[in-house]
Amino acid sequence: MIKLIASDLDGTLLQNGAQTLDPQIFNLIRNLREYGILFVAASGRQYVNLRRLFHPVQDEIAYIAENGSLCIMNGQTLSKGTIDRDLGLRIIEAIHQFGGCHCLVSGERVCYTDSSSRHFIDHMIHVVGNDMEVVPDLSRIPEPFLKISVCDFHGTKNCFSYFQEQFSQEIKAVTSGNIWVDFIAPGANKGTALQSLFDHLKIAPHECVAFGDQYNDIEMLQLAGTSYAMANSAPGISFYTTGVTDSVTDVLQNILRTIQMPEDKKK
Helix, strand or coil: CCCEEEECCECCCECCCCCCCCCHHHHHHHHHHHCCCEEEEECCCCHHHHHHHCHHHCCCCEEEEHHHCEEEECCEEEEECCECHHHHHHHHHHHHHHCCCEEEEECCCCEEECCCCHHHHHHHHHHHCCCEEECCCHHHCCCCECEEEEECCCCCHHHHHHHHHHHCCCCEEEEECCCEEEEECCCCCHHHHHHHHHHHHCCCHHHEEEEECCHHHHHHHHHCCEEEEECCCCCCHHHHCCEEECCHHHHHHHHHHHHHCCHHHHC
16 A cells, blocks of 8 residues: 655656646645645755745645755654765865856755856746855855755756766765756765655555656665656666656556555456
8 A cells, every 4th residue: 555655856747847836736646645645745955945836735745855855744854964064165165166057055944055146046046946045155154054066057967077076985966957966965865864754654665656867866766665767867767666657647646546446446
């Protein structure tokens, strides 16, 4: 019996650069909830951004935000990972030295940037929908670093290789979507955050279905008993899943149909 469904957003539920969800998903989430199935939004996005995206059902779902550095259900923080401040400051300096990209530091409810690019700032606030503060000095941020991100509007190929070479022995860096590289707090990923939900709700992996399309989804996809890579996923993601789909909503509809099917037809 399925009890929990976790889905990535960008490239999974949100296709082709979309920044708003198909309203159909809200009805599906409500219908699944009627059968005791909890939906979990699992993303590299910030918590408040996810709540805004899922506004019609924002209090009916759970959240894995910041690529697993934050897990929240019913307003309760179940798990939180942080990056050592000295390491974080070295990463920020390396981003500045690389040039041509923008740095974003995630706190629990707001993110911070020192970018002076109007295009980047407008993209984050008005397109992505983040709560963001522009600061002159990221080293003076008053709260722990949950995640550090690099945005390169030209794609991640060059910058990802550079940062991997610089920091792979100290911290995990993953691509997130087509223009982001994320440095994730040690020990934190979507899989560990999902496990914290399992523990809290006393759910077993075989009772979970997960969807994803990028390398930051791998641990979550491996943990779930049933998992789907999107048809247009990054190379190799389907190796970690039990299936492939081009539509999360199609799979959710099939799950509901199976649940609602008369018992004699299930046999």
